[in-house]
Amino acid sequence: MIVAENLVKEFRLAERRPGLAGSLSTLFTRRHRIVRAVDGVSFTIPAGSKTAYIGANGAGKSTTIKMLTGIMTPTSGRCLVRGIEPYRHRQANARRIGVVFGQRSQLWWDLSVPDSFRILRRVYDIPDAVYRRNLALYRDLLDIDALGTTPVRQLSLGQRMRAEIAASLLHDPAVVFWDEPTIGLDMVLKDAVRHLVNRVHQELGTTVVLTSHDITDIAAICDSALVVDRGRVVHQGSIRDLLRTADRRSVLFDHRGGPGPESACARIERGLPGVSAASAEDGRIRVDYPVDAFTSRQVLAFLLEHFDLADCYAPEPDLEDVLRRIYGGGRREPVPAEVPGPRQEGAA
Numbered sequence: 001m002i003v004a005e006n007l008v009k010e011f012r013l014a015e016r017r018p019g020l021a022g023s024l025s026t027l028f029t030r031r032h033r034i035v036r037a038v039d040g041v042s043f044t045i046p047a048g049s050k051t052a053y054i055g056a057n058g059a060g061k062s063t064t065i066k067m068l069t070g071i072m073t074p075t076s077g078r079c080l081v082r083g084i085e086p087y088r089h090r091q092a093n094a095r096r097i098g099v100v101f102g103q104r105s106q107l108w109w110d111l112s113v114p115d116s117f118r119i120l121r122r123v124y125d126i127p128d129a130v131y132r133r134n135l136a137l138y139r140d141l142l143d144i145d146a147l148g149t150t151p152v153r154q155l156s157l158g159q160r161m162r163a164e165i166a167a168s169l170l171h172d173p174a175v176v177f178w179d180e181p182t183i184g185l186d187m188v189l190k191d192a193v194r195h196l197v198n199r200v201h202q203e204l205g206t207t208v209v210l211t212s213h214d215i216t217d218i219a220a221i222c223d224s225a226l227v228v229d230r231g232r233v234v235h236q237g238s239i240r241d242l243l244r245t246a247d248r249r250s251v252l253f254d255h256r257g258g259p260g261p262e263s264a265c266a267r268i269e270r271g272l273p274g275v276s277a278a279s280a281e282d283g284r285i286r287v288d289y290p291v292d293a294f295t296s297r298q299v300l301a302f303l304l305e306h307f308d309l310a311d312c313y314a315p316e317p318d319l320e321d322v323l324r325r326i327y328g329g330g331r332r333e334p335v336p337a338e339v340p341g342p343r344q345e346g347a348a
């Protein structure tokens, strides 16, 4: 179980005035600006769950994960991972967790992947059988052998991420924290990663905490969601519950005979005020309705009355739409991935 109690992390940033005089003056005067990256966050993540830690860029996800992995100490409040405070017991915590930071490498920059794995095997004291089983799995799913003896620094981002993901699971950790683990992966590899994490979760009951910009990753891997906005938790529950908070839903349908697409859409919008209808090239019509004004039953009844339906279905609400609304429409632009840096012990 992972617990956060009123977790706060503030950063002190030196205020810079422009120009050389400005740079020099910061040496003498102490003007600081406080950035509150995590603002009193409390949550409980049950053991064995696969939780998506969701939030816009800058919402404090990575900072929270750094506290949960022991890299950073909270300004106030505390967190517990399986009963221990990670930043107080870094070593003990490290043995039981696996970590991927998509934006920063956990591997040794100058070593090849097989050499890194051999070191991790000794660091974690991984039993032979476990090590061999896991390598065989990564060989199959992540094509790890293809990375050869190239130093990590010369791998492509996608190759490195495969190695990072494998490394995070090598010691059968009880908890994995994956922060943007699919950066740089193509569709085939993303699928492989989802397959891998689901398999590990099924076999070992691993707790998975994942952040991703890729909503399809979240939908494919996670069963629960923790949504943070501006440093605070704004939703916690199953992905299903999250989808239920959608304020608009859709029905798609095909119909036989008249009217043509344009007049069909016009008829729907006239008959159901507040509803929008649009037709695709193949004649399929999409109806979007606000859930506070209409039930799906009312919409369906209207369609049955006015059209000769050939096919009809109601898709799940779009997770991305739901999140966009939670962020209040003021969604910040995603920042491109930083150039990954070398392994840095204890760096912020």
Ligand SMILES: Nc1ncnc2c1ncn2[C@@H]1O[C@H](COP(=O)(O)OP(=O)(O)O)[C@@H](O)[C@H]1O
Pocket: 011, 012, 013, 035, 036, 037, 055, 056, 057, 058, 059, 060, 061, 062, 063, 064, 348
């Ligand atoms: N080491 C740091 N020093 C100063 N500010 C930081 C540092 N790390 C993060 N921040 C700031 O804290 C906020 C949250 O950052 P982060 O946790 O990386 O968000 P997310 O991972 O959700 O995008 C941002 O405004 C970011 O600029």
Ligand SMILES: [Mg+2]
Pocket: 061, 062, 063, 179
């Ligand atoms: Mg981040």
